[in-house]
Amino acid sequence: MNVKDPTDKKERIIDAAIKLFSEKGYHGATTALIAKEAGVSQGIIFHHFKNKEDLFFSLLKEKCNFFMVEFRKKVGNEQNALRKIEIALLTYVHLVQKDKKFFEMLIMQTTGSGLDLEKINKYGMMEAFRIIGEIVKEGIQQGVIRKISPEVAATCIFGMMDYNVMNWLLFGENFSLEETSKQVVDIFLRGIAKTTI
Template sequence: MKRDVILDTAARLFAERGFNNTPTSLLAKEAGVAEGTIFRHFQTKDDIFFTLINNVKTQLISDIEKYLEVRGPENALEKLESVIKSFYVFVKKNNMEFSLIFRDAPTRYGQRHDDVFLQIKEIYSYVTNYLKESIEEGKQEGIIREDVSAQDYADMLMSTMVGLVRAVHFGFIDSSDDILKSVIESYTRLLTTK
């Protein structure tokens, strides 16, 4: 129970103040625990950060799987659209947690062998693989052009989505379903045989 309170408080403080500007003494005070209690649950402040990123990854994967199960897309384009929408909605819904990824992770970490980097890469790879599979299925169904590189388009689409959610997160553009609809329609036009 205290572990969850520490994590919730850390997510909020890291999102508000940044990782480097959140001493464990403040975290303990805000969580209503002794500073030593933090270190009974986590080895270091970095361990808290890693746990938060891992939790985001786990929840994102679970949410996408549930969304696809409930939506039950009938063809590859619908599956592609469902993955895009579920990723976008998840990031909007978990804005606080994604501020860790968008702001602190790139500056705090970034070594290719670092645990946090690997967790973030798993998020990217998971979603990109779903997009790639959908494109490959669409090619087999005859609704996506044969000359399309599934990997290249999956990477471009994921990069577009990451850029979009970052721009929304930082307030560079307003969050709207219209922009998401435009992204989906644009990629559909690029991919389809019609």
């Protein structure tokens, strides 16, 4: 009667996978554990996903696509490059707060899992990286950003933001992610701006 029933199970697998991947890492989260957490049999995971790696990357792909859409929606109307970056980063923070478990997984597994990093980047954050680089280029043309390498700038801001988020996810939550993020953005914008405001 409920058409959503089958999807329901797939969704429960996805949720359980995100939870366990972030809590225990790629290797620590066994398929048996994921199945148990999702309340399904082990076998059904392999109906919906080719294998464990496919499960992992499916999560990544799906979520990241969704985020990119959000990203562009928010940034779209703004003209000033510095404002654009600010909006983009605060959007990122909001997404993190709304989808904590997923970002825990994403950041925790970005390296070290033994998974193909190129795939992680391809399905994951490469696009966001590229977008920030583009905005920096715009800012340089607009004359509001110093002549710096867009790639270096993008690397910087992702490093800053991710470490800040990581801190929050791991040790924090006793500080306001929003508050510290504003400080991070401030440091970055001052660091790249042509004139100090």
